[in-house]
Amino acid sequence: MHDESPDLASTETDPWDGDPRLADYFDQAWPAVLAFHDLLVQEGELRGLIGPRELTRLWERHLLNSAAAVRFLPETGLIVDVGSGAGLPGVVVAAMRPHAQVMLVEPMERRVSWLNDVVQATGLTNVEVRRARAQELDGAVEADAVTARAVAALDKLYRWTAPLVRDGGSVVAMKGARADEELIVAAKAMRAVGLVDGKVHETVTIPGTEPTRVVTAVRRVRGVR
Template sequence: MDARAAVFGPGAEDISRYVDILASRGIDWGLLGPREGDRLWARHVLNSVACADLLPEGASVVDVGSGAGLPGIPLAIHRRDLRVVLLESLLRRARFLEQAVDDLGLQDRVAVVRARAEDHGGRYDAVVSRAVAPLPRLVEWCAPLMARGGRIVALKGASAIAELAEAAPVLRRSGLVARVVERPVPETDEVTWAVEVRRPTG
């Protein structure tokens, strides 16, 4: 079975179109480096959905510092139950995201909001990010966006454990707990890591 169909099922065609958008407009507009063209599928798209099982069924999700739409757009294609906001402060990137969402026909479940995380008043079941900022700063930006019972899922790769240690003082001040989660990257032999942050219950 084709890897796209194996991971994305009925969204296989959509994810293929998204990869084409990244490989053309994404690189042309400077959102991705020219060397990333050959690594889009494994390094960016599959990596983005490795931790999809950490998101609750039917969740509202905000992708902070969405950039080229990673991980928000692959997550929305992979998990059709999710409602996703792509939060991006830079005009050029926000315009890219709006065009991509329109081209992919995702307007019913994916919205683009141009704002900084610290200025955005929304509340979400899950706050996701990938390659945005060091974890201490990211927690300060993202914690106010968590709904009651919500979580932050920060895709960090191999730096996750070290960044979690650096973020310990911020987590204590914010009354949050966190763990590092290891997940296989679908259809590859690789693994990746995320930091999952929650408010303790009870």
């Protein structure tokens, strides 16, 4: 006799689906963010971008989590999202910062194809998808801010991303529970690449969600000590 019980991950739903607070929070970005969410539901698992259990927590764990970084980003200029993968946080950033130009940087061809499909489906006009590694863009871009989510430990991430940021620009990384420890470990790397003022921020998007840890650092203006 075999177990015919259904896979729980396939029958559960995201508790945030249909919550009116989502549309209120995302405001003018809501149509694009909702279209992105729906595309992740329809194709994310099939295309190897998210696991089946993530479908029941897309809003809080991924989309609202990504949105938490937006308050630390400029409203205009160039924002480069490295290791974009499924488009988190870059697509959410582009939707919520419509007057900025957002470059989604991703080395894997199948993910680049996905990101191009997302841009088309969401109707976002302020997005460029670039197939590359962050290290390959040194000297090719000068960003006002660089974002990263689940890409690498901070010491390594800073070596990859600081060369892409203009003087006075920032690196905004989304991190987990060990963010403070990572920042301490990264102190030497920060000094070496000209980053200062490293801070860990715990920020909440909608009351009731888990706080997101966002680590910010600023590219020192050369010639200023």
